[in-house]
Amino acid sequence: MTKRARAIPGLGPRGEEKIVSPQLLPGFVPLATHHCVTGSLRHVYECNGYPISEELLLGLGAGIGFAYFQFKGQPPFLGGRANVGRPGEEGLERAAGRRTGVKVELWRTASAKKAEAALLGLLESGQPVMLGVDMGYLPYFDFPEEFHFGGHAIVVCGYDAQERQVLVADRDGVPHPVSLAQLAKARGSKHKPFPPEHLWYTFDFRERQAPEPGEVRAAIREVLAGLLRPPIANLGVKGIRKAAASLREWPLAMGEAELRRACFNAFIFIDYTGGTGGGAFRYLYGRFLGEAAAITGEGRLVAVGEEVRAVGDRWQEAALLLKETAAAPDPRGLLPETSAILQDIADRELVVWDRLAEMV
Numbered sequence: 001m002t003k004r005a006r007a008i009p010g011l012g013p014r015g016e017e018k019i020v021s022p023q024l025l026p027g028f029v030p031l032a033t034h035h036c037v038t039g040s041l042r043h044v045y046e047c048n049g050y051p052i053s054e055e056l057l058l059g060l061g062a063g064i065g066f067a068y069f070q071f072k073g074q075p076p077f078l079g080g081r082a083n084v085g086r087p088g089e090e091g092l093e094r095a096a097g098r099r100t101g102v103k104v105e106l107w108r109t110a111s112a113k114k115a116e117a118a119l120l121g122l123l124e125s126g127q128p129v130m131l132g133v134d135m136g137y138l139p140y141f142d143f144p145e146e147f148h149f150g151g152h153a154i155v156v157c158g159y160d161a162q163e164r165q166v167l168v169a170d171r172d173g174v175p176h177p178v179s180l181a182q183l184a185k186a187r188g189s190k191h192k193p194f195p196p197e198h199l200w201y202t203f204d205f206r207e208r209q210a211p212e213p214g215e216v217r218a219a220i221r222e223v224l225a226g227l228l229r230p231p232i233a234n235l236g237v238k239g240i241r242k243a244a245a246s247l248r249e250w251p252l253a254m255g256e257a258e259l260r261r262a263c264f265n266a267f268i269f270i271d272y273t274g275g276t277g278g279g280a281f282r283y284l285y286g287r288f289l290g291e292a293a294a295i296t297g298e299g300r301l302v303a304v305g306e307e308v309r310a311v312g313d314r315w316q317e318a319a320l321l322l323k324e325t326a327a328a329p330d331p332r333g334l335l336p337e338t339s340a341i342l343q344d345i346a347d348r349e350l351v352v353w354d355r356l357a358e359m360v
Contacts, residue, residue: 022165024158025127025128030169031046034276035275035276037092038054038058039153040169044155044203048205049205050100054284055291058096059220059291061091061093062219063081063096066235066237074193076250083222091106094106102205103204104201108198108199109197109198115200123156128169129201130200131153131154133186133189134150134186134191136148137185138168138170138182140168154169165178224353237350240345240346240349251335256331270315271316279315280312282308282311286308289308307355314344
């Protein structure tokens with residue numbers, strides 16, 4: 001089935017308006033979202049008649065935590081996500097699916113041809129398709145040539161097989177035209193540390209259900225285990241303390257250009273612009289706890305959610321200081337202050353997560 005031309009305004013890499021050939025799939029509405037993963041999930045859920053918030057998806061998927069790593073040849077990574085599908089982890093996508101009665105399966109292939117065939121088959125059946133991509137290869141972003149991040153998620157929500165072009169829903173609520181050739185490059189990126197490996201997801205909504213109170217509590221307990229009892233010191237509250245100490249050592253290990261890049265990279269993965277919803281996902285999770293209070297009947301979760309959002313404010317202070325540091329005449333001068341903020345965040349989070357643990 002070939003969808004023929006219909007004018008849909010989209011944004012190109014420099015913001016110019018385009019006339020887009022593919023049509024949106026029936027019932028698909030592009031939404032402005034916060035986080036690429038929960039936003040993509042919400043797009044698929046909504047299109048299948050299951051209205052749900054990103055906050056609830058993040059919480060049910062036990063998707064909040066902290067990780068600090070420095071991979072060889074890459075700037076240090078500070079991330080507020082958890083349950084990202086590492087070995088031994090179910091992954092946010094499947095955990096949220098299990099707790100809403102939706103069967104979510106992850107697929108990978110080394111073959112670009114097989115990946116494209118699976119994509120077109122699902123689109124032909126009328127289903128939007130959630131994919132993993134390297135956002136550095138997406139034409140509607142204006143990143144430096146050397147920027148790559150393969151942990152990005154999008155939803156393909158329309159196509160024109162004859163023109164070999166698709167529509168992509170990202171976080172901005174605007175359908176973006178992308179050629180299948182461009183999409184294949186983004187799906188097959190080899191850039192580390194998160195090459196997407198042509199991954200995609202399928203969803204079965206036939207047994208969908210509202211999340212039960214016990215499942216909400218279980219999801220919160222999973223988050224707390226990762227934050228308070230992490231298996232290694234790079235994760236959880238311990239990981240925040242490690243990041244705080246490491247920041248003071250960055251100037252000794254990096255040249256000026258590398259240091260500026262590291263600071264800006266850290267800013268991106270904490271701030272709204274990096275798809276965290278602000279405050280390293282703490283704003284989203286604080287709002288989730290408000291929803292969790294309504295589902296479980298545990299009213300005290302509302303107050304804890306407010307405390308989590310207050311910690312998010314401190315994360316935002318750290319993010320903006322890192323951004324300032326990246327552009328400062330001497331980027332070394334502001335790192336001790338940022339390190340102190342991270343230590344304070346770790347102290348505050350320890351108190352908040354312990355209080356939450358008493359309730360669940």
